[in-house]
Amino acid sequence: MPAEAEQSHMAKVKQVGLMLVRVGSTVWDADSRIGGATDLPLSEEGVGTCKEAAASTSGTTSVLFCGPDEASRQTAEMFSATCGGKIRVCDTLAEMRLGLWEGMRESEFEEKFPSASRQWREQPEGVVAPEGEALLDAESRILKALVRKIDRLKPDTERFALVLRPIAFGIVRAAIEDRPIGDLWEMIRARPAVDLIDLDAAKLETLRARASGNESPSKAVGGVA
Numbered sequence: 153m154p155a156e157a158e159q160s161h162m163a164k165v166k167q168v169g170l171m172l173v174r175v176g177s178t179v180w181d182a183d184s185r186i187g188g189a190t191d192l193p194l195s196e197e198g199v200g201t202c203k204e205a206a207a208s209t210s211g212t213t214s215v216l217f218c219g220p221d222e223a224s225r226q227t228a229e230m231f232s233a234t235c236g237g238k239i240r241v242c243d244t245l246a247e248m249r250l251g252l253w254e255g256m257r258e259s260e261f262e263e264k265f266p267s268a269s270r271q272w273r274e275q276p277e278g279v280v281a282p283e284g285e286a287l288l289d290a291e292s293r294i295l296k297a298l299v300r301k302i303d304r305l306k307p308d309t310e311r312f313a314l315v316l317r318p319i320a321f322g323i324v325r326a327a328i329e330d331r332p333i334g335d336l337w338e339m340i341r342a343r344p345a346v347d348l349i350d351l352d353a354a355k356l357e358t359l360r361a362r363a364s365g366n367e368s369p370s371k372a373v374g375g376v377a
Contacts, residue, residue, distance in 0.1 A: 167352045168302060169311030171213055171235065172328075174321040174345040175227045176202040184258045187317070188250030188284070191221040202227050205346050206234040211311060213237035217301055218315035219246040228315040237313060244297035247317035251284030277333050291323045291333055295363035298324060302356065311348070327362045328355060 176198030180187045194202065213235045218228040220241050228239045253261065262269040271279040277287045298314065305312060316324060322339040326332070328349060331339065351359070 167350065167356070168305060168309055169211075170349045170351050171209070171211065171231075171311055171313040172321070172324065172347045172349055173205075173227060173231060173313060173315045174340075175218075175224050175315060175317045178223050180255070186250055186253045186256050186258060186261060187247070188254040188281075188319075189221070189247040189317075190254045193222045194226045198223065199226070199230075201345075202230045206230045209235060209346055209348075211235065211348060213311050213313040214309050215240055215305075216313040216315055217242050217245060219243070219317060219320065221246065221317070224315055224317060228313070231313060231315065235313065240301075242297060242301070244293055245314075245316065245320065248287065248290035248319040248323075249281075249283075249285040251281040253281040253284065273337065275334055276336050287319075287323075287333060287336070290319065291327075292363065294320050294323050295327055295359060299360050299363045302351070302359075327359055330358050330362075 176194045178187060178192040178198060179195045180190070180192055182195055182197065209231070213231070214237050216228045216232055216235075216237045216239045218224040218239065218241060220243050224247075225239070225241060231237075232239050268279055280286045294316075301312075314324065318340050319336065322336045323333065325339040325343050326335055328351070329339070349355075
């Protein structure tokens with residue numbers, strides 16, 4: 153698409169409806185293990201809660217965007233079956249990579265690396281897992297992908313869905329509410345797993361500014377030797 157035509161199309165997307173969905177739980181969640189981007193299926197409990205949530209969610213969607221892992225795709229399929237819409241798998245919407253922390257029990261993490269564990273809870277943007285991804289890098293990647301998806305939607309799109317793993321979900325929720333990324337855990341735990349959100353012009357502008365304004369803390373210190 154020529155640049156002028158693309159800009160003209162992008163300018164027409166002034167508001168859009170969003171169904172924000174947090175991916176269901178996996179066996180690692182039940183076992184209190186750090187998940188990160190590890191590709192896992194939904195647990196039986198995760199399947200049950202997703203089916204129930206999808207069945208009780210009103211409204212339709214035109215398209216559902218999700219990450220490439222199995223749990224994300226399973227969740228998207230259940231919501232597509234009840235709310236409609238084609239599923240689009242996007243690598244750029246994948247969960248934050250937590251490197252060598254992934255698979256570690258939370259209790260083991262706290263015992264072996266108390267300083268990193270505390271900082272991860274209290275100031276997550278300031279710590280990076282070895283071989284993992286900085287939180288602000290993940291935020292930039294996910295928000296830029298989201299803005300691109302929104303600006304490519306047709307102007308008459310009724311509602312689209314975003315199906316995200318927990319940290320990615322918290323990143324998007326914080327951006328929509330214009331909250332600092334340090335509030336990540338509140339955004340994950342204190343917000344509904346499925347929410348219908350009207351993204352008006354002001355919220356879209358906030359998202360675009362957040363997506364374009366990030367700088368990564370590339371020298372943040374990891375917590376695992």
